[in-house]
Amino acid sequence: MWLPSYATPSERLSRILVVGFAVAVLLFLIAPLFIIVPLSFSKDPFFTLPVREYSLRWYEDLFGNPRWFNAMVNSAVAAVLTTILATTLGTLAALGIARPDFPYRRAIMALLISPMIVPIVIVAVGSYLFFGQFGLTNTRAGLVFAHTALATPFVVITVTATLSTYDTNLTRAAHSLGASGLSAFFRVTLPNILPGMVSGAIFAFATSFDEVVVALFLTAAEQRTLPVQMFSGIRDQINPTIMAAATMLLTLSILLFVALALLTRKKTR
Amino acid sequence: MASMQTGTHAGGRSSDALVRFTQVKKSYDGIHYVVKDLNLDVAKGEFLTMLGPSGSGKTTTLMMLGGFERPTLGQIMLDGKPVERLPPEKRNIGFVFQNYALFPHMTVAENVGFPLRYRGIKGEAAREKVARALGRVSLEAMGDRRPAQLSGGQQQRVALARALVFEPSLVLMDEPLGALDKQLRERMQIEIKHLQTSLGITMVYVTHDQSEALTMSDRIAVFHDGRIQQLADPKTLYNAPENRFVAGFIGENNTMPCTLVGHENGLAVVRMADGSILKSAGAAQASAGGDLSLSVRPENIAQADGQPAPGTNLFSGTVTEVFFLGDHLRLSVTAFAGQAVTARIPVSAARGFKPGETVHLSCNAADCRLLEG
Ligand SMILES: Nc1ncnc2c1ncn2[C@@H]1O[C@H](COP(=O)(O)OP(=O)(O)OP(=O)(O)O)[C@@H](O)[C@H]1O
Ligand SMILES: [Mg+2]
Numbered sequence: 001m002w003l004p005s006y007a008t009p010s011e012r013l014s015r016i017l018v019v020g021f022a023v024a025v026l027l028f029l030i031a032p033l034f035i036i037v038p039l040s041f042s043k044d045p046f047f048t049l050p051v052r053e054y055s056l057r058w059y060e061d062l063f064g065n066p067r068w069f070n071a072m073v074n075s076a077v078a079a080v081l082t083t084i085l086a087t088t089l090g091t092l093a094a095l096g097i098a099r100p101d102f103p104y105r106r107a108i109m110a111l112l113i114s115p116m117i118v119p120i121v122i123v124a125v126g127s128y129l130f131f132g133q134f135g136l137t138n139t140r141a142g143l144v145f146a147h148t149a150l151a152t153p154f155v156v157i158t159v160t161a162t163l164s165t166y167d168t169n170l171t172r173a174a175h176s177l178g179a180s181g182l183s184a185f186f187r188v189t190l191p192n193i194l195p196g197m198v199s200g201a202i203f204a205f206a207t208s209f210d211e212v213v214v215a216l217f218l219t220a221a222e223q224r225t226l227p228v229q230m231f232s233g234i235r236d237q238i239n240p241t242i243m244a245a246a247t248m249l250l251t252l253s254i255l256l257f258v259a260l261a262l263l264t265r266k267k268t269r
Numbered sequence: 270m271a272s273m274q275t276g277t278h279a280g281g282r283s284s285d286a287l288v289r290f291t292q293v294k295k296s297y298d299g300i301h302y303v304v305k306d307l308n309l310d311v312a313k314g315e316f317l318t319m320l321g322p323s324g325s326g327k328t329t330t331l332m333m334l335g336g337f338e339r340p341t342l343g344q345i346m347l348d349g350k351p352v353e354r355l356p357p358e359k360r361n362i363g364f365v366f367q368n369y370a371l372f373p374h375m376t377v378a379e380n381v382g383f384p385l386r387y388r389g390i391k392g393e394a395a396r397e398k399v400a401r402a403l404g405r406v407s408l409e410a411m412g413d414r415r416p417a418q419l420s421g422g423q424q425q426r427v428a429l430a431r432a433l434v435f436e437p438s439l440v441l442m443d444e445p446l447g448a449l450d451k452q453l454r455e456r457m458q459i460e461i462k463h464l465q466t467s468l469g470i471t472m473v474y475v476t477h478d479q480s481e482a483l484t485m486s487d488r489i490a491v492f493h494d495g496r497i498q499q500l501a502d503p504k505t506l507y508n509a510p511e512n513r514f515v516a517g518f519i520g521e522n523n524t525m526p527c528t529l530v531g532h533e534n535g536l537a538v539v540r541m542a543d544g545s546i547l548k549s550a551g552a553a554q555a556s557a558g559g560d561l562s563l564s565v566r567p568e569n570i571a572q573a574d575g576q577p578a579p580g581t582n583l584f585s586g587t588v589t590e591v592f593f594l595g596d597h598l599r600l601s602v603t604a605f606a607g608q609a610v611t612a613r614i615p616v617s618a619a620r621g622f623k624p625g626e627t628v629h630l631s632c633n634a635a636d637c638r639l640l641e642g
Contacts, residue, residue, distance in 0.1 A: 172364070
């Protein structure tokens with residue numbers, strides 16, 4: 001980081017500029033943290049910094065107000081269902097694609113990954129129009145299906161990565177020792193690809209829990225998720241409960257990130 | 270002993286074969302056959318080795334027998350029943366993979382106990398069997414470890430114990446010692462052979478290490494290019510190779526082009542490139558007219574002494590190189606108009622050779638083979 005004593009003045013200057021720029025970018029990225037978190041504990045109903053008096057009233061509102069509380073429950077239910085569906089489907093897809101005799105592997109992989117690349121508004125409008133024909137708009141099932149489409153690519157990618165280091169001779173060995181297809185899968189394949197599945201599941205959960213655009217299109221008041229509630233909260237009456245909700249989301253994201261980091265560290269060891 | 274042909278007919282087969290391949294062909298891509306017309310019997314209790322260079326179809330053959338690949342054509346019989354459509358889990362065959370394929374998330378004892386639950390063996394009975402299997406490979410104390418906590422040789426033994434614990438009548442091994450160092454390999458060769466004979470197991474073993482094959486096998490099938498080139502016991506294979514490939518693959522051999530000029534006392538009479546006449550055994554395989562070579566091992570060439578016995582070939586050449594290798598000398602000679610010949614001469618019988626000088630050498634006609642090609 002620090003320059004040797006023989007550095008020229010211009011080298012010193014450029015080093016100072018680079019370090020200064022990096023620090024500025026970092027501050028810019030984490031600045032919201034320093035605003036949102038303190039505001040969520042403020043007693044004032046207005047956004048004033050520095051915080052004059054601390055309280056938990058916005059958290060009380062978040063858990064006490066049925067609109068906010070239902071939104072949190074809706075988000076949690078949708079995220080859990082999405083995680084279960086996406087992890088199951090994504091794992092099955094990755095297993096199929098990994099077979100040596102699988103045809104058109106690249107094309108089908110690209111198709112499976114496409115929800116990650118297509119602009120989210122297009123996914124939202126597309127699923128709104130498509131699900132409308134089956135009465136799936138304004139239902140929890142519709143939201144879960146759309147989120148599953150968005151979340152499955154993460155699982156496909158993480159499980160495919162784990163499978164690339166999986167030794168297929170393990171499955172063969174299990175068969176030669178007497179295990180049928182299903183038994184060999186659950187006792188040998190699954191435990192060995194579990195880290196990839198769990199990473200994928202964490203991504204899937206976060207994808208659904210944070211997602212706002214598709215949820216805006218597909219939910220009515222009854223299925224409204226936390227991000228949608230925050231979004232409409234900003235439009236209607238600005239209220240520090242949003243800050244409490246944002247802090248909750250932030251905490252969850254950090255927890256998921258830590259879980260992921262612990263998981264990958266264990267895997268590489 | 271069970272017999273076998275590499276031709277299209279399969280006559281003279283004995284009935285006590287545990288494994289029988291009949292005209293088996295295998296192609297992965299529908300164009301190239303990597304196994305071509307395989308006919309092979311493995312007798313009960315036999316140690317049969319498939320030996321051959323990389324890509325010759327050994328693993329493919331073993332995979333078909335294990336049930337992991339289906340033959341494109343032909344029939345595989347196990348204990349008298351056709352098994353081409355039987356999945357591996359129904360074959361009751363022990364399989365040891367080159368990389369051992371131990372389950373990394375299970376302990377050694379759980380690995381070895383894995384096949385028992387599918388055979389209805391539980392609780393105390395299973396624990397006893399696992400302990401006995403680990404005892405056989407001297408790993409009693411390692412039951413609670415994970416495979417990653419074992420050395421390569423110990424992992425190999427666990428794989429062996431796991432393949433033997435359910436007492437299969439047939440065990441297949443695909444280069445099981447390939448990852449071990451030379452000393453450990455040699456010890457494991459003896460241990461595997463000992464287990465095989467003491468348990469009366471039928472073994473089909475794949476290797477590309479010829480000394481391993483010669484040490485362990487009752488019979489060796491030499492694979493090349495998807496075909497069995499020769500199937501014989503180690504001694505026959507070493508002393509009487511049937512074709513140029515086998516002669517060159519097993520041990521070291523001088524193969525020298527020649528033409529057949531006649532027969533005398535059951536020996537073939539051949540003319541070498543420089544016109545000199547030699548005699549050779551193995552005339553039965555040689556049909557006059559085709560390309561022939563005379564093959565003789567370096568250790569069967571000696572320095573010519575005063576009174577050559579009848580049936581001894583004499584020839585001379587120019588020394589090009591001499592290497593001292595402890596108990597013997599390796600002599601490279603140019604003879605028969607430019608043909609390189611290698612001789613192994615015991616140090617006790619050797620005098621000082623110098624490059625450039627002419628030496629007189631001899632080899633017994635009985636030690637020479639006449640091969641096609
Ligand atoms: N799953 C597969 N798909 C396509 N081709 C294959 C497959 N397995 C093997 N082959 C081809 O079949 C041929 C024979 O392979 P095989 O593995 O049987 O050889 P091998 O005798 O076991 O060689 P090695 O000593 O290198 O293990 C090779 O040319 C190989 O490329
Ligand atoms: Mg092989």
